[in-house]
Amino acid sequence: MYYKETSENTCEKGHGTAREQSGRRESDASGGVQNGSTCGWDNNTLHYTINREKITGTPGISSRTDGRDTNQERSISVAAGNEGMLLRKYLALGKNIFYSSAAMIYCAVEIKRPQQEKPKQGILTIHCNEKYIQQELDKIFNRSKILPLETLSIIPKVAVISIKLDISVFHDKGGILEILTEGIYKTLMGITVEEEIYHQNKPHRISKSIKDLVQFYPTTVSCAVVNGNCLYDPTEEESQAASARMVITHTKNIGGETNKDRTGDILYWSFSGSMRYRDLQSTLKDALCIK
Numbered sequence: 001m002y003y004k005e006t007s008e009n010t011c012e013k014g015h016g017t018a019r020e021q022s023g024r025r026e027s028d029a030s031g032g033v034q035n036g037s038t039c040g041w042d043n044n045t046l047h048y049t050i051n052r053e054k055i056t057g058t059p060g061i062s063s064r065t066d067g068r069d070t071n072q073e074r075s076i077s078v079a080a081g082n083e084g085m086l087l088r089k090y091l092a093l094g095k096n097i098f099y100s101s102a103a104m105i106y107c108a109v110e111i112k113r114p115q116q117e118k119p120k121q122g123i124l125t126i127h128c129n130e131k132y133i134q135q136e137l138d139k140i141f142n143r144s145k146i147l148p149l150e151t152l153s154i155i156p157k158v159a160v161i162s163i164k165l166d167i168s169v170f171h172d173k174g175g176i177l178e179i180l181t182e183g184i185y186k187t188l189m190g191i192t193v194e195e196e197i198y199h200q201n202k203p204h205r206i207s208k209s210i211k212d213l214v215q216f217y218p219t220t221v222s223c224a225v226v227n228g229n230c231l232y233d234p235t236e237e238e239s240q241a242a243s244a245r246m247v248i249t250h251t252k253n254i255g256g257e258t259n260k261d262r263t264g265d266i267l268y269w270s271f272s273g274s275m276r277y278r279d280l281q282s283t284l285k286d287a288l289c290i291k
Contacts, residue, residue: 073233122152123162174235216251244273
């Protein structure tokens with residue numbers, strides 16, 4: 001039975017080593033994510049790394065404490081395994097955890113009756129314990145229709161797939177939205193539903209892989225302007241020292257993915273602070289990889 005599962009994803013982004021972790025569990029399996037852009041999801045592997053490419057543009061003179069160039073993001077590592085292994089990896093960080101961002105993603109998937117007002121739509125709910133993150137995730141995932149709810153319908157007015165994600169942010173030391181964007185996407189891509197239900201005394205075989213229904217690959221990029229330099233993937237300290245801050249989530253496609261061709265759509269954009277228009281325009285183009 002695969003129609004109901006519980007996932008636990010621990011996401012964490014390190015300060016000096018630039019690590020993010022997130023994980024998922026199907027039945028008794030769980031896994032983890034870490035920060036950066038070649039990506040492949042293989043349920044048979046225990047670990048892989050997403051090496052995020054440097055943002056386009058010439059790097060400036062940098063004295064970043066973790067040694068990165070101004071236009072360099074941290075890589076993301078993904079580990080999968082049982083819950084105990086995931087917790088041991090988390091605890092093994094020791095004192096480094098104080099320099100990291102960390103969050104846990106809990107995922108529950110089940111077949112249930114649809115909502116009365118939306119009888120032909122499935123259900124995707126995302127809740128986060130941090131309200132400001134909740135609002136951003138709503139725009140990125142709930143309002144963008146990354147997963148069309150009608151595709152989660154099994155028997156209209158009778159049975160639909162319900163996906164519920166509960167997110168707990170433990171530490172926010174910078175880059176938490178980047179982690180959760182990647183972690184939620186990977187959780188959705190890893191869900192498979194295999195079950196048989198009966199309706200009107202007839203069996204209905206359900207076989208759906210959610211990755212075939214996901215419409216695009218979202219990625220979040222953030223930067224902070226410190227002493228005239230645009231620092232990408234800023235730490236908490238860099239964000240606090242910034243004269244301007246920008247966060248943007250856009251769509252991208254990676255070779256081998258089944259997503260529709262929606263590369264370049266802006267799902268979420270936030271800017272605060274003071275910056276010359278042409279510099280803001282240039283920074284935005286760099287983040288979107290537009291020449």
